[in-house]
Amino acid sequence: MSRFWSQVVRDLTPYVPGEQPKIAHLIKLNTNEHPSPPSPKVLEAIRAELGEDGARLRLYPDPNADLLKTAIAKRYAVAAQQVFVGNGSDEVLAHIFMALLKHPQPILFPDITYSFYPVYCGLYGVAHRTVALADDFSIDPEDYCQTPNGGIIITNPNAPTGRLLPLAAIDRIAGANPDSVVVIDEAYIDFGGESAIPLTARHDNLLVVHTLSKSRSLAGLRVGYAIGHPDLIEALERVKNSFNSYPLDRLAIAGAAAAIEDDEYFARACRQVIATRDQLVARLTGLGFDVLPSAANFVFARHPQRDAGELARALRARNIIVRHFKLPRIEQFLRISIGSELDCLALGNALHDILGT
Numbered sequence: 416m417s418r419f420w421s422q423v424v425r426d427l428t429p430y431v432p433g434e435q436p437k438i439a440h441l442i443k444l445n446t447n448e449h450p451s452p453p454s455p456k457v458l459e460a461i462r463a464e465l466g467e468d469g470a471r472l473r474l475y476p477d478p479n480a481d482l483l484k485t486a487i488a489k490r491y492a493v494a495a496q497q498v499f500v501g502n503g504s505d506e507v508l509a510h511i512f513m514a515l516l517k518h519p520q521p522i523l524f525p526d527i528t529y530s531f532y533p534v535y536c537g538l539y540g541v542a543h544r545t546v547a548l549a550d551d552f553s554i555d556p557e558d559y560c561q562t563p564n565g566g567i568i569i570t571n572p573n574a575p576t577g578r579l580l581p582l583a584a585i586d587r588i589a590g591a592n593p594d595s596v597v598v599i600d601e602a603y604i605d606f607g608g609e610s611a612i613p614l615t616a617r618h619d620n621l622l623v624v625h626t627l628s629k630s631r632s633l634a635g636l637r638v639g640y641a642i643g644h645p646d647l648i649e650a651l652e653r654v655k656n657s658f659n660s661y662p663l664d665r666l667a668i669a670g671a672a673a674a675i676e677d678d679e680y681f682a683r684a685c686r687q688v689i690a691t692r693d694q695l696v697a698r699l700t701g702l703g704f705d706v707l708p709s710a711a712n713f714v715f716a717r718h719p720q721r722d723a724g725e726l727a728r729a730l731r732a733r734n735i736i737v738r739h740f741k742l743p744r745i746e747q748f749l750r751i752s753i754g755s756e757l758d759c760l761a762l763g764n765a766l767h768d769i770l771g772t
């Protein structure tokens with residue numbers, strides 16, 4: 416606290432990201448990064464953009480990132496005017512909160528979901544009301560169909576639970592709320608769900624957000640995007656152009672476009688994660704854990720006899736890090752990212768050891 420801080424800064428409660436440790440040889444299963452490198456075509460594209468001497472870095476990038484928007488539009492069979500891109504989907508989400516969710520009525524989101532949403536509400540002064548998930552951590556779409564609201568945001572599959580909401584439920588929620596924007600954050604959709612993007616053709620209030628950080632192995636490049644009606648996209652462009660004209664640098668535009676275009680590599684990398692997830696779920700279940708059904712690249716698991724915080728600390732002592740949220744309802748769960756097969760094997764062995772089974 417300092418006398419120079421504005422009232423806005425005094426009142427902030429910033430998001431705390433999962434740890435990015437500087438120590439080598441850690442098995443890192445705490446921030447849902449992909450265990451495989453990105454498509455080799457990403458590297459080729461970045462090298463080509465750098466050229467022999469990097470002279471192109473003298474020049475500003477395309478403020479509209481048209482190359483990337485065109486690649487995304489083609490991949491999802493939408494028009495380029497339906498695509499917004501940003502510096503990670505976190506930035507895209509931030510612009511959405513300011514541009515489309517700040518209204519007199521409170522917005523709605525689940526009590527257990529991506530913990531950045533209340534942070535954006537605090538930053539932009541967006542009123543919000545949380546809706547409790549059911550005891551099995553599922554979302555009841557009807558909870559979002561009766562209540563007047565200033566907007567709705569749902570992570571699907573949800574984080575950190577991993578549970579998937581069927582497309583029909585999203586269709587129902589979007590249809591029942593014609594006067595508010597319904598945002599579906601699909602950060603994990605490629606690991607077992609069906610995207611709501613095709614529904615944007617029928618619902619002008621539906622906005623779908625994706626990231627290249629998880630299923631495209633590019634958390635370090637910082638690229639995310641939103642797809643929806645051109646009027647929604649225009650609102651985001653207005654905020655973006657009042658904030659930073661060049662959120663994506665030249666290397667990010669080139670690399671991200673190449674990643675989107677390499678569907679074959681992408682599909683294979685997703686299948687690998689899903690196969691490893693199935694093995695890990697079986698292993699954890701065998702060790703006595705209750706594991707929620709996951710359509711994501713992580714699992715959410717609880718041991719009926721052992722404290723989750725203690726398990727996380729015991730794993731940490733064995734150089735394995737997982738995520739433990741000290742939050743109501745989920746404090747006895749661990750969120751474990753799907754790493755490589757070897758990482759997950761090591762995790763299973765360490766837990767076996769810790770539990771003494």
Ligand SMILES: *Cc1c(COP(=O)(O)O)cnc(C)c1O
Nearest residue numbers: 503504505529570602626628639
């Ligand atoms: C990881 C994640 C994001 C952020 O993605 P970036 O593109 O890396 O900013 C957004 N939403 C959810 C639910 C996530 O888990």
